[in-house]
Amino acid sequence: MSIVYETIYILRPDLGDEQVEQAISKYQNLLTEQGAENITIQNRGKRRLAYEIKKHRDGIYVQMDYTGPGTAIAPMERAMRLSEEVIRYLTIKQDLREETVEEEAEEAVAVSA
DSSP states (O other): OOEEEEEEEEEOTTOOHHHHHHHHHHHHHHHHHTTOEEEEEEEEEEEEEEEEETTEEEEEEEEEEEEEOGGGHHHHHHHHHHOSSEEEEEEEEOOOHHHHHHHHHHHHHHHHO
């Protein structure tokens, strides 16, 4: 069963455009190899960090949305942890609101009837 995930990672601010593109394609390929599909990537650019991370005040934010098995995440996060260019990452499971809203609406109709 495929679940929708979102991974946001922050790259070092001193990386060049080519290095950023290489890092993005590296993690995209890792996910594809692990069976992830519908990968959409948004390079959010350089932003100020809320607090200093590994002596950096800025970071290049990249967001990936994808569907796939939960087993696809561990190898990617391991690669990010060992990478010099990634200073922070976070993966969350997306809560598909449409389904739950419809179910709640049906329950409300059943209760009021």
